[in-house]
Structure formats: C-alpha cells, structure tokens
Amino acid sequence: MEHSGKVAPIIECRNVSKTFKNKGNSLEVLQNLSLSVRENEFVVLLGPGQCGKTTLMNIIAGLEPATSGEVFFQGERVAKPNPKLGMVYQTTAxxxxxxxxxxxxxxxxxxxxxxxxxxxxxxxxxxxxxxxxxxxxxxxxxxxxxxxxxxxxxxxxxxPAVLLMDEPFGHLDAQTRYSMQDAIERIWSREKRTVVFITNNIEEAIFLADRIVLLTNCPTNVKKEILVDLPRPRDYVSRGFLKIREDISKIFEITK
Amino acid sequence: MNRKKKRSFAGSRTEALVYGILSLVILLAVWHLVSLGGRIGKFFPSPFLVIRDFANAFVHAIGRNTMLEHIFFSLRRVLVGFGLGVVVGIPLGLVMACSKAGRAFFMPLFSIVRPIPGLAWIPLAILWFGLGEQSKYFLICMTALVGITMQTFFGALYADPVLIGAARMLGAGKFQLFVHIILPSAIPNIFAGLQGSFAGAWCAVIAAEMIRSDEGTGWIIFNGMNYANTAQVIVGMVAIGLVGLIASTLLKALERRLCAWNIQGK
Structure with missing residues (x-):
C-alpha cells in the first residue's frame, strides 16, 4: 500500500463492522474494514456480489450507524448525514x-x-x-x-467535498455505460473532487480509478489495493489496461 | 411505448364513438318500447318524457326550486361536509404518518371508526344535530373523512426511504423533508382519496336529503316517489349522475395538472 504520509486522509474507515440481526438470525456484511481516501483521489471499491457495498456507502454517508468501528470525514466522526458528502445512487433517486x-x-x-x-x-x-x-x-x-x-x-x-457513487451505472445498458464512464471522467477532470465509486465491473474500475480497492464477498473486507498508474483518458485495450485487468481477474478467481 | 398506446387509442376513437351512440340508441329504443306496454308503462315513463321534464325542470320549479337551485343546494351540502372532511382528514393522516406519538394516539380511535359505513351515522347525526343542515354536513363529513385520512396516511407513510435519504444528504432538515419530500410523495394518494371520498359524499347527500329536506337532488327523487311521479324520480337520478360525472371530471383535471410528474396522472 502506497501512502504519501504527508496528507491526512479526507475519509477514513477504522475497523468498521456491520451485522444485521433479524429474529435470531444475524448476517455479518462488513467485517473489520479499514480504508482511507485522500483528497481529490478517485477510489473505486470493486467487489462481487450484493453484500455490504451499499451498506458501507451508507455508513460513510452517515445514513446508517456501524455496529462497531468508526468513520472519519475531515478528521471528524461521521454520525449523521453531512451535505459535504454528496451521494449518487444506484437507482435513480x-x-x-x-x-x-x-x-x-x-x-x-x-x-x-x-x-x-x-x-x-x-x-x-x-x-x-x-x-x-x-x-x-x-x-x-x-x-x-x-x-x-x-x-x-x-x-x-x-x-460536496466528496462524491459517493453507489454503482451509478449498474442499471444502464453497455453502450450507455461506456458513454457515462467517459462523462464522469471528463467531469471529474474539470471539477476535481474526491470520489468513492462502487462497482462490480472490472473495466469500469480500471477506466476510472486512481486506486482500486478489491473487496471480498460477505462479509466484505479489503482484499487488496491496486494503484492504476495509467494516463487519462484511458484506453480499454492498451497493454497497461489489459495487464491490470488480468491481475484483478486472477485475484478474483482465487477468491472464488 | 406510451405514444404508441395513445395513437392506437386515437385510431379506434371513431369506432368507440359509433358503439357508444349505438348502445345509447338501443337503450332509449328498448326503454321507449317498454314504456308503451300498458300496466308497466304507468311506472315507466317514456325516455322522451323524462328528457322533456328534465329540460323543463331548469325553467319550471319542482317543488319550490328549479333544477339549478336544487343542484346548488345539494352541492353546497357536499362541499361543506366534504371540505370539513378534507380539513380534518389530511392533517390527521399526515400526523399519523409522520409522528409515532400521533399514530399511537389516533390509530386506535381511527381503527374503531374506520369500518363504520358513513350512513350508519344517520341516527346519531339526527339526534345530535337535528334535521337541519348541520346533521347533513356531519353525515357527509363522516363519510368522506375515512377515505381521505387513510389515503393521506398511506401516501405519507410509504414515502420512498431512498428519496428521504437523498434529501437528507443534500442538507434537508426535518421540516424541509416534510414539505419537500413527504407531502409531494403523498399527493397522488391524497387525490385518489379525494376522488373516492367525493363519490361517497355525493351518495351521503342523497341519503341525507331523502331523510328530511325541502330541496336538493335527493329530495327530487324522494318527492317523486311520494307522488308516484316516476318521471320526476328519473329526472332526479339523471341530475345526480350528471353532477357526479362533472365533479369527478374536474377533480381528474386538477389531478392531471398537479401530478403531471406522476405516471398515474397521465
């Protein structure tokens, strides 16, 4: 993990866990997850399945409390929704x-x-x-x-200082999805913000991210982090792109 | 997809019109034939007689009032009673949806009143408020209240939590959430409640006027029955139907304007 060490992270999750309890059944969706995001960084959380990612986003946003652990935004503990954090939703909200x-x-x-x-x-x-x-x-x-x-x-x-995007293109067809990826890349380079972006699409992650955080499925935790050091806008079929794609695929096949 | 549906509907419009006119003509013809038949005909006036009487009623009074005056009396009763139902029902529904304490307090009371049909209040209405206008307002109000309250309650209660979350993330406070999210979410339901309740209120006024009144569309019917004047009875029924139709069309038009954003409002 590469860290400049000089700049304090704008978002920091420390040992965040979340367990849903329902009549004796309990489901642990987040387990001791730690994560930090630097200012103006485009971080993509890439993970399979339907487990924990949206919950993590809601906890960062202050819409849901964590069972244990803490989230800090600009050094302060997140306890309720903060308009400095902007949310873009999976379905159109x-x-x-x-x-x-x-x-x-x-x-x-x-x-x-x-x-x-x-x-x-x-x-x-x-x-x-x-x-x-x-x-x-x-x-x-x-x-x-x-x-x-x-x-x-x-x-x-x-x-907002930070944009939280929860699979914003998950429901779009492939063609629209590409054009939206272009759009978000263009907007982001013109209006720099810190972005935390959730997706389950490997290509989308490599196209957009400064850093990809690979997540495990249920309970969700950080599997590995990958820095994407390719010039923008990125080319889906460049060697560097395909290399990262191969690396990620390997990692996910192992987790399967 | 939407546009296509509309176009195909427009295409069959002439067809629908032809069938509509045909069904009306057949109805009038059969009605007229039956009215010719001796003994039944006595209590079965010809449709042309009814149409003539209906038109006449606008010029010559039935009882003490002309048709427009009768309609005005009935409408005034409905609007006052229905208005009371709206003024009480919408806030009540909102309070039950938005405040846990409000729900805990009003829900049990409301659950008892809810299954009682509006017309079951007739005896109490008379005993409490007499035979004048007040008892009619009360009866109509009780009829309209339940539907309006229920629809408002459900509309506000089931406001989309994702939208509420989105508004909170954008900085909306509690009061702003209520005004900008919960209330607009409830509007399609409130309109459904208004429409249903208006039909109920229009029923209630007829019932109220049959019990005791000197005017109104319900009185026309009842008075016609007392004098075995079937034409007058049917004239009253036609008037009630027409006014109900006009009122519900107006409400629909209002809904279409206020809920242009909603697919149900198309």
Whole structure:
C-alpha cells in the first residue's frame, strides 16, 4: 500500500463492522474494514456480489450507524448525514415531482441560497453533464442514462467535498455505460473532487480509478489495493489496461 | 411505448364513438318500447318524457326550486361536509404518518371508526344535530373523512426511504423533508382519496336529503316517489349522475395538472 504520509486522509474507515440481526438470525456484511481516501483521489471499491457495498456507502454517508468501528470525514466522526458528502445512487433517486432544474438546485435551495445564484449554479452543472435544454423536463421523461446525469449534477451542485457513487451505472445498458464512464471522467477532470465509486465491473474500475480497492464477498473486507498508474483518458485495450485487468481477474478467481 | 398506446387509442376513437351512440340508441329504443306496454308503462315513463321534464325542470320549479337551485343546494351540502372532511382528514393522516406519538394516539380511535359505513351515522347525526343542515354536513363529513385520512396516511407513510435519504444528504432538515419530500410523495394518494371520498359524499347527500329536506337532488327523487311521479324520480337520478360525472371530471383535471410528474396522472 502506497501512502504519501504527508496528507491526512479526507475519509477514513477504522475497523468498521456491520451485522444485521433479524429474529435470531444475524448476517455479518462488513467485517473489520479499514480504508482511507485522500483528497481529490478517485477510489473505486470493486467487489462481487450484493453484500455490504451499499451498506458501507451508507455508513460513510452517515445514513446508517456501524455496529462497531468508526468513520472519519475531515478528521471528524461521521454520525449523521453531512451535505459535504454528496451521494449518487444506484437507482435513480431523483425527486419525480421536480423538474431537472429543481432536482439539481435542491441542495442549494435547502440552504436558502438566493434563487438567481442557485439557478446559475445548477445551470452550470446541467450544461456540464450535457443536459442543456432539458431543464424543465420531469425525470419520468428522461432515459436511464440521462437520469443518472441529473443525479450527478445534483450531487455536484451541492458543493460536496466528496462524491459517493453507489454503482451509478449498474442499471444502464453497455453502450450507455461506456458513454457515462467517459462523462464522469471528463467531469471529474474539470471539477476535481474526491470520489468513492462502487462497482462490480472490472473495466469500469480500471477506466476510472486512481486506486482500486478489491473487496471480498460477505462479509466484505479489503482484499487488496491496486494503484492504476495509467494516463487519462484511458484506453480499454492498451497493454497497461489489459495487464491490470488480468491481475484483478486472477485475484478474483482465487477468491472464488 | 406510451405514444404508441395513445395513437392506437386515437385510431379506434371513431369506432368507440359509433358503439357508444349505438348502445345509447338501443337503450332509449328498448326503454321507449317498454314504456308503451300498458300496466308497466304507468311506472315507466317514456325516455322522451323524462328528457322533456328534465329540460323543463331548469325553467319550471319542482317543488319550490328549479333544477339549478336544487343542484346548488345539494352541492353546497357536499362541499361543506366534504371540505370539513378534507380539513380534518389530511392533517390527521399526515400526523399519523409522520409522528409515532400521533399514530399511537389516533390509530386506535381511527381503527374503531374506520369500518363504520358513513350512513350508519344517520341516527346519531339526527339526534345530535337535528334535521337541519348541520346533521347533513356531519353525515357527509363522516363519510368522506375515512377515505381521505387513510389515503393521506398511506401516501405519507410509504414515502420512498431512498428519496428521504437523498434529501437528507443534500442538507434537508426535518421540516424541509416534510414539505419537500413527504407531502409531494403523498399527493397522488391524497387525490385518489379525494376522488373516492367525493363519490361517497355525493351518495351521503342523497341519503341525507331523502331523510328530511325541502330541496336538493335527493329530495327530487324522494318527492317523486311520494307522488308516484316516476318521471320526476328519473329526472332526479339523471341530475345526480350528471353532477357526479362533472365533479369527478374536474377533480381528474386538477389531478392531471398537479401530478403531471406522476405516471398515474397521465
């Protein structure tokens, strides 16, 4: 594990465990997981199965408590949702009764930012994700990919220090998924933020990540970390890309 | 997919219209034939007589009022009673959905009242409020209240937790969550409740007017029965049907405007 050591991590999970108990049955989904993320780093959590990843994200976000262990954000313990952490969801968590514009400027509106200012801000991010002209549309009129773009713009518009993305492209078809990966890469290089991105897609992880954290399945824990030191934007069939892909595949076959 | 469905519907529109007119013509023809047959005909006025009487009723009074006045009296009763139901029911539903203490307090009471049909309140309404307008308002209110409260309650209770989480992550406080997430989530259900309850309230007013009144659409029917005037009875029924149809169309239109975002509102 490579650590500069100089910069304090912006997010740090220390020995986080989570067990769900239900009438005598208990399911341990996170076991003693430790993880740190540096500022402006794009970290991808790559793991198989349906176990623990979303729960980990909710714990980092402060939406759910951990059974044991702690999460620190900018040196402070996370205990409740913090608007400095922005969330992009797996399914579209857009507010269906609000137009694209009103979804995107929701966060600033909750903080009572003056209308003109927040509209300009929202417009900036709507343009950035490529949805100019759809400001007045309701989510129901948009395609899956467009909805995820709105979700990304909404998270960005709230000025988060960290973006938490929970399999945001999991429900998209392959073609849309590639174009969304391009979009997120482009947006991220223009508006640098710390990103924690969950996926189960190896290609997606290598394309986006500065660092990939490989997770085990049920209970989820850190299996191995891989630094992706390839120039951006990345080429899916370059030698370096394929090499990392092979490494990860090997590791996962062993865990199977 | 949506557009396709609409187009195919538009294509068969002429067909639907033809069938609709045909069924109406057949109904009138059969009705008219039956009304010609001697003994039955006495209590079975010809449709043309009914249509004539119906049109007449707008000019010449039935009892003390013309048709429009009768409709106005009935509508006023419904709107007052129904309005009371809305004013009490929506906040009650919201309180039960949003506050655990509120639910614990009101739910048992509500569970007792809920299965009692609105019309079962007639005797108490009369004993408590007499035979005047107040008892009618009370009866209509009790009829409408249950549906409105229940629908509001479920709509607010089952607001999507992911959306609530998303709003919290974006910095919404408790009150903001209520105004911006829970309330809009409940609106489609509230409208379903309003529509169902309005139909119920319109039933209740007829019942209330049959018991004791000097005017209203329910009175037209009851008065017609007392004088064996079947044409008048049917005229009253037609008026009730038409007003109910217009009211539910207006509510639908309002819903379509307020819930344009919702697929159910299409």
């Amino acid at each position: 857009l507010f269906p009764w609000l137009s694209v514009m009103k979804n995107v400027d929701f966060g600033p509106r909750m903080r009572h930012m003056p209308r003109k200012e927040r509209r300009e801000k929202a417009q900036h991010f709507i343009d950035l994700v490529g949805l100019t002209g759809f400001e007045k549309a309701y989510p129901i009129k948009l395609s899956g990919g467009m909805r995820q773009r709105v979700g990304i713009a909404r998270a960005y518009c709230n000025d």
